[in-house]
Amino acid sequence: MPSSIANAAPAATAANLNDQQTQDLHQKIAATVGRIEVDDAKMSMRDVDVFYDDKHAICAVNLDIAAHEVIAMIGPSGCGKSTFLRCMNRMNDTIENCRVSGSLKLDGVDIYDKKQDVVQLRARVGMVFQKPNPFPKSIYDNVAYGPRIHGLAANRAELEEIVVTSLERSGLFAEVKDRLDKPGTGLSGGQQQRLCIARAIAVNPEVILMDEPCSALDPIATARIEELIDELRKNYTIAIVTHSMQQAARVSQRTAYFHLGYLVEVGETAKIFTYPEHKLTEDYITGRFG
Amino acid sequence: MSNADEQAAVVDIVTAGLKRRYAAERRFRLFGLLSVVLGFVFLFALFASIISTGYPAFQSTYVQLDIDFDPAILDISASPGSEELSAANYAGLVKHSLRELFPAVKKRRERRSLYQLVSIGAEYELRNRLLTAPSFIGRKEALWLPANDDLDTFMKGGIDRQLPQENRRLSDQQLTWIDALLEAGRIEKRFNTVFFTSGDSREPELAGIKGALLGSFYTLIVTLVLSFPIGIAAAIYLEEFASRSRWTDVIEININNLAAVPSIVFGLLGLAVFINVFDLPRSAPLVGGLVLTLMTLPTIIIASRAALKSVPPSIREAALGVGASRMQMVTHHVLPLALPGMLTGTIIGMARALGESAPLLMIGMVAFIVDVPQSITEPATALPVQIYLWSDSPERAFTEKTSAAIIVLLVFLVVMNSLAVYLRKRFEKRW
Ligand SMILES: Nc1ncnc2c1ncn2[C@@H]1O[C@H](COP(=O)(O)OP(=O)(O)OP(=O)(O)O)[C@@H](O)[C@H]1O
Numbered sequence: 001m002p003s004s005i006a007n008a009a010p011a012a013t014a015a016n017l018n019d020q021q022t023q024d025l026h027q028k029i030a031a032t033v034g035r036i037e038v039d040d041a042k043m044s045m046r047d048v049d050v051f052y053d054d055k056h057a058i059c060a061v062n063l064d065i066a067a068h069e070v071i072a073m074i075g076p077s078g079c080g081k082s083t084f085l086r087c088m089n090r091m092n093d094t095i096e097n098c099r100v101s102g103s104l105k106l107d108g109v110d111i112y113d114k115k116q117d118v119v120q121l122r123a124r125v126g127m128v129f130q131k132p133n134p135f136p137k138s139i140y141d142n143v144a145y146g147p148r149i150h151g152l153a154a155n156r157a158e159l160e161e162i163v164v165t166s167l168e169r170s171g172l173f174a175e176v177k178d179r180l181d182k183p184g185t186g187l188s189g190g191q192q193q194r195l196c197i198a199r200a201i202a203v204n205p206e207v208i209l210m211d212e213p214c215s216a217l218d219p220i221a222t223a224r225i226e227e228l229i230d231e232l233r234k235n236y237t238i239a240i241v242t243h244s245m246q247q248a249a250r251v252s253q254r255t256a257y258f259h260l261g262y263l264v265e266v267g268e269t270a271k272i273f274t275y276p277e278h279k280l281t282e283d284y285i286t287g288r289f290g
Numbered sequence: 291m292s293n294a295d296e297q298a299a300v301v302d303i304v305t306a307g308l309k310r311r312y313a314a315e316r317r318f319r320l321f322g323l324l325s326v327v328l329g330f331v332f333l334f335a336l337f338a339s340i341i342s343t344g345y346p347a348f349q350s351t352y353v354q355l356d357i358d359f360d361p362a363i364l365d366i367s368a369s370p371g372s373e374e375l376s377a378a379n380y381a382g383l384v385k386h387s388l389r390e391l392f393p394a395v396k397k398r399r400e401r402r403s404l405y406q407l408v409s410i411g412a413e414y415e416l417r418n419r420l421l422t423a424p425s426f427i428g429r430k431e432a433l434w435l436p437a438n439d440d441l442d443t444f445m446k447g448g449i450d451r452q453l454p455q456e457n458r459r460l461s462d463q464q465l466t467w468i469d470a471l472l473e474a475g476r477i478e479k480r481f482n483t484v485f486f487t488s489g490d491s492r493e494p495e496l497a498g499i500k501g502a503l504l505g506s507f508y509t510l511i512v513t514l515v516l517s518f519p520i521g522i523a524a525a526i527y528l529e530e531f532a533s534r535s536r537w538t539d540v541i542e543i544n545i546n547n548l549a550a551v552p553s554i555v556f557g558l559l560g561l562a563v564f565i566n567v568f569d570l571p572r573s574a575p576l577v578g579g580l581v582l583t584l585m586t587l588p589t590i591i592i593a594s595r596a597a598l599k600s601v602p603p604s605i606r607e608a609a610l611g612v613g614a615s616r617m618q619m620v621t622h623h624v625l626p627l628a629l630p631g632m633l634t635g636t637i638i639g640m641a642r643a644l645g646e647s648a649p650l651l652m653i654g655m656v657a658f659i660v661d662v663p664q665s666i667t668e669p670a671t672a673l674p675v676q677i678y679l680w681s682d683s684p685e686r687a688f689t690e691k692t693s694a695a696i697i698v699l700l701v702f703l704v705v706m707n708s709l710a711v712y713l714r715k716r717f718e719k720r721w
């Protein structure tokens with residue numbers, strides 16, 4: 001086996017072929033640099049293409065995510081990080097003009113298979129969004145919502161137990177323990193984001209997808225969430241999109257660099273940030289791009 | 291030119307323009323204020339005119355007569371059955387007591403004009419009294435009975451004594467009788483219960499609003515029960531479930547067009563479909579409600595869709611993200627947030643339906659209906675139609691009834707809107 005799976009020539013689309021620059025880019029990113037596969041892959045993506053109508057947003061991306069690792073996805077704005085992340089729990093299904101092809105597997109089972117139920121998938125692959133989006137309900141109900149709809153708790157006591165542990169894990173419990181019945185929307189931005197994390201982990205998912213979870217937060221709240229991510233790694237597999245290279249360096253074990261829909265380079269975080277192999281990665285990391 | 295100079299120049303330009311900008315703002319505010327004041331003036335004038343013409347209708351004139359329930363006058367046996375009782379000569383009772391009050395009146399013609407002072411409603415009242423309590427037979431009672439509408443109008447200042455006799459509705463002779471009755475304290479204005487307890491009538495003093503009020507009520511209930519769930523379901527389906535396609539576009543355009551269709555067209559449609567094809571009863575609140583449902587649905591759907599659109603997409607993503615199904619997403623999160631807006635739309639639609647008369651004319655709710663409807667399938671009329679009917683009547687007394695009916699309609703509207711505001715507040719509080 002070669003150390004990297006060579007990308008098949010990306011599907012030729014009208015938009016791609018017309019443009020000399022994009023053709024050059026094809027040449028430049030002939031294949032993803034670095035090791036795509038891992039030994040104990042939790043999720044495994046092969047030849048993923050995503051289109052928004054004619055726009056080719058993700059081009060033939062191959063990537064594995066190992067169990068209990070934090071993988072960071074970085075890259076300039078508009079390169080398709082969110083798009084790729086949202087493929088992994090089929091949130092893209094809700095976007096009408098979005099088309100996904102290729103194979104995306106969770107524990108070896110294709111998640112885009114007709115037999116795969118999206119509700120079940122999203123219970124297994126949770127998501128935290130860029131902007132904190134708590135429900136306009138009480139803090140308790142925010143966290144209890146997932147367990148309730150999935151029927152994870154047999155009685156009130158069990159549900160309360162789940163809510164409390166989730167809030168504890170997200171590091172929010174101490175701050176809100178005597179106002180659980182107050183609206184979640186009344187919390188500060190950082191607290192709201194931790195509430196959203198608590199809501200996601202209350203369902204006990206196997207994978208958590210985080211799309212720039214700290215972009216709306218101050219450095220202290222960010223630091224708390226970064227700590228939290230490191231904690232969560234024991235129990236969950238995490239894919240995080242971030243614009244902060246420091247953050248990627250701090251929280252992740254592996255880093256994937258995306259560029260204009262291509263996965264340019266992937267590898268150990270330490271190595272990517274010290275000895276990037278690809279020219280584009282190096283430009284981005286050293287601040288010459290993006 | 292240095293940068294500092296440029297900045298100073300900018301300040302000068304801004305300052306020069308400031309005056310003009312503030313003047314524009316002041317002008318705009320003045321116009322706004324003026325239009326609000328103008329609106330209030332018109333509203334006040336409208337209310338003042340309606341209330342001043344309408345409030346006398348809430349009172350009516352009664353005449354006290356000594357009624358002798360003599361079986362001989364009633365033309366019945368000593369112990370009559372109920373059939374005999376209902377066919378008895380009650381007009382005779384009234385005439386008899388009037389003759390006793392004015393023994394000097396002998397000529398047939400004069401007597402007839404004397405009898406005219408009392409409404410024929412007096413006979414109905416006497417009959418009801420005897421039918422419920424036959425023990426009255428043989429007794430003599432002083433009773434307050436409704437006066438004729440001309441006497442009523444006179445009491446409310448609607449007839450001018452100074453006019454020559456041919457130009458007024460009461461003759462000189464009648465006026466002297468009235469003066470005598472007034473002297474004896476036998477004429478009184480009282481709260482007009484008839485107006486709220488009976489249906490329409492050819493006699494203004496007997497005409498009431500209850501039939502129209504109930505007709506409107508039943509019609510609106512049918513409209514609400516049908517249009518609220520259907521409208522909201524349609525809006526949710528179109529907004530949350532249907533994928534955008536040529537079909538949904540066509541539907542959307544059609545709904546928007548339907549909202550602009552003149553209401554009378556819906557009346558014609560109702561006549562053709564509900565009455566002629568489905569054979570539903572004519573003039574019934576059921577059909578009225580169906581027609582108004584057709585008319586109201588587009589409004590409700592458009593308002594509900596706008597309410598759904600205004601729910602932030604992040605809430606939907608959050609719900610889907612923890613694994614809610616689409617239905618759960620809608621019922622648990624989107625609908626509660628959109629409901630206040632949907633209620634507002636529904637109320638606007640219902641208020642329009644309440645004031646609508648044209649489509650109801652088409653399905654026969656304009657008929658002259660005396661009975662108060664008991665169900666949604668019985669013939670009825672509606673408040674706006676009643677207003678239209680009364681405003682068309684020549685009797686002076688109907689003018690005040692028209693305004694009184696408008697007052698009732700407005701009160702109905704205010705009650706309905708307050709209820710909606712209250713409901714909306716309650717739903718909003720849950721969050
Ligand atoms: N709903 C959509 N319809 C059409 N094009 C879209 C849509 N969403 C994203 N795109 C396009 O797809 C490309 C990738 O978008 P994506 O949101 O994945 O970028 P990103 O890497 O997350 O950027 P950022 O860092 O700014 O969040 C962009 O060029 C964007 O314009």
Ligand SMILES: [Mg+2]
Pocket residue numbers: 081082083211
């Ligand atoms: Mg993004």
